[in-house]
Amino acid sequence: MAGYFGTETQQRLQACAEASADFIATTPGACQVGRMMGSDDVDRLGWERIDAFLERDGVFGFRLIATEKIDDLRRALARRGYRFDCWNVFVADRASAETASRRLMQKLPDGLTELDMPKDAEGGDVRRIQALMNSTGIVPFSGSMLSGGAGQTTTVALGDEQGNVVAAAHGYLPHNAHSRYHRYA
Numbered sequence: 001m002a003g004y005f006g007t008e009t010q011q012r013l014q015a016c017a018e019a020s021a022d023f024i025a026t027t028p029g030a031c032q033v034g035r036m037m038g039s040d041d042v043d044r045l046g047w048e049r050i051d052a053f054l055e056r057d058g059v060f061g062f063r064l065i066a067t068e069k070i071d072d073l074r075r076a077l078a079r080r081g082y083r084f085d086c087w088n089v090f091v092a093d094r095a096s097a098e099t100a101s102r103r104l105m106q107k108l109p110d111g112l113t114e115l116d117m118p119k120d121a122e123g124g125d126v127r128r129i130q131a132l133m134n135s136t137g138i139v140p141f142s143g144s145m146l147s148g149g150a151g152q153t154t155t156v157a158l159g160d161e162q163g164n165v166v167a168a169a170h171g172y173l174p175h176n177a178h179s180r181y182h183r184y185a
Contacts (some may be wrong), residue, residue: 005130008037013057014142014183018150028178030153033061035140040064040179042073054082063174064089064181091184104165108158112166115157118147127163129157140169 004011007013013036017024020037024030029037029045036051038061040046052062065073072085091143092100108114118125121143130140144150150163175181 003126003147004147005043005127005140005142006026007107012140013059016057018142018144021150025176027176030176031063031179032172032174033063034145034174035139036061038063040181042069044178047076054080064184090139112158113163115159115165115173117155121147125157129168132165132168134159145172146170
């Protein structure tokens, strides 16, 4: 796998997450957060493993943690000397998500076109998407993640008339077969 992008630390974390793909796929509680090691079930993965990753990497990702568990997680991380950042996510069944998406779909503004999904983890298309992510303050995914080399993914990008990437979105299946979220993207 390849196409690491960002700071030296960001690239090291991307490489660690990708090198751990088999562990992530087979370990209850582990999930692929793309930019670092992660968990979607702290109780199943266990704090011993999480602590080892925190010690090694200095960061750890948590996905789809139930709202009622957030304060406990925040306190557990604070006791270990780590900050907890989060954002809200939404969950919808496929039909509801497609209905909502169709309402948003409309003709692209003049001068913009939908670009093909990138295929080369180290190619120019991937690099332009990573540069856009980085310039907007979003830690980039590796080229392997963006081009499908690290599993089932979809990457969509819009380009302007000069070939610049002006918008991008990425979806993938981060949860393993042990997860109650294993069919969630």
